[in-house]
Amino acid sequence: MSETSGVHDGPNLDKEDAVLRVEGLRKTFGGLVATDDASFAVERGTITGLIGPNGAGKSTIFNLVSGFYEPDGGTVTVNGTDVTGAAPHEVAAEGLVRTFQTPRKLEGMTVREAMLVGPRNQPGESFVKLFTDPEGVRAAETANIEDAHAMLERFEIGHLATQPATDLSGGQMKLVELARAMLTEPDLLMLDEPVAGVNPTLANTLREHVRRLNEEEDVTLCIIEHDMEFIMNLADPIIVLDQGSVLVEGSPDAVRADDRVIDAYLGGGGA
Numbered sequence: 098m099s100e101t102s103g104v105h106d107g108p109n110l111d112k113e114d115a116v117l118r119v120e121g122l123r124k125t126f127g128g129l130v131a132t133d134d135a136s137f138a139v140e141r142g143t144i145t146g147l148i149g150p151n152g153a154g155k156s157t158i159f160n161l162v163s164g165f166y167e168p169d170g171g172t173v174t175v176n177g178t179d180v181t182g183a184a185p186h187e188v189a190a191e192g193l194v195r196t197f198q199t200p201r202k203l204e205g206m207t208v209r210e211a212m213l214v215g216p217r218n219q220p221g222e223s224f225v226k227l228f229t230d231p232e233g234v235r236a237a238e239t240a241n242i243e244d245a246h247a248m249l250e251r252f253e254i255g256h257l258a259t260q261p262a263t264d265l266s267g268g269q270m271k272l273v274e275l276a277r278a279m280l281t282e283p284d285l286l287m288l289d290e291p292v293a294g295v296n297p298t299l300a301n302t303l304r305e306h307v308r309r310l311n312e313e314e315d316v317t318l319c320i321i322e323h324d325m326e327f328i329m330n331l332a333d334p335i336i337v338l339d340q341g342s343v344l345v346e347g348s349p350d351a352v353r354a355d356d357r358v359i360d361a362y363l364g365g366g367g368a
């Protein structure tokens with residue numbers, strides 16, 4: 098920890114109860130190094146912000162830790178289990194779930210159907226079970242639908258359940274994504290730009306939902322966001338990435354005042 102600025106220079110791995118620990122993560126695309134020796138830890142119970150200029154490697158890190166990309170080097174640990182190179186559903190089973198910057202295409206689905214894409218316990222997908230245990234299949238599907246409804250209600254969007262998913266505004270879709278991710282009961286929820294393209298009123302609603310998840314439902318959050326006002330008023334600590342690795346970590350005020358962070362934004366792609 099730097100005494101004068103109050104920020105930790107580079108990665109701060111000195112956290113006793115880390116829900117996510119990333120060490121030496123490296124990913125290249127052809128000759129381009131997207132993340133280079135990226136290391137950080139997300140402490141349980143926090144809302145951790147992950148910021149940095151365009152191209153700093155934030156989304157690549159989300160893809161690496163959630164199993165959507167395979168790293169070229171380094172390790173990812175979730176709840177103490179090494180999940181390096183594991184598939185997304187295996188990482189989710191350990192407790193890490195993420196949302197996407199641009200929600201997936203959901204043509205032809207109602208909001209309720211969109212909620213049921215990939216939840217746990219969907220034995221209807223098993224053809225054999227349909228014959229051996231049809232009642233079990235029906236009961237599980239009914240339970241999943243009830244869970245989806247209850248979750249939509251918790252995000253105050255129960256009235257949208259039967260609407261076509263493609264009719265939703267960008268902000269409403271982000272709320273549905275949040276609700277859908279929560280169906281898997283994650284310990285760590287990673288949000289990729291939750292308020293990009295969202296109007297200020299809905300951004301405030303999203304912020305309150307994120308706070309509620311953290312304070313009342315014990316969910317740890319790690320959030321990529323370019324909207325500085327949003328992230329600085331929500332997250333602590335803030336981890337700053339630059340050119341594929343961690344520059345500094347600290348409180349919002351300390352990070353905002355740090356010359357290296359200002360230089361990274363001025364020299365990089367901007368916010």
Ligand SMILES: Nc1ncnc2c1ncn2[C@@H]1O[C@H](COP(=O)(O)OP(=O)(O)OP(=O)(O)O)[C@@H](O)[C@H]1O
Nearest residue numbers: 126129130131149150151152153154155156157158
């Ligand atoms: N699938 C890919 N193929 C090739 N290059 C990629 C791919 N994904 C990311 N990159 C490159 O890796 C670098 C890091 O990109 P990344 O999207 O992780 O940055 P970011 O910090 O999330 O940026 P932004 O804030 O603009 O979304 C960039 O130079 C980007 O062009």
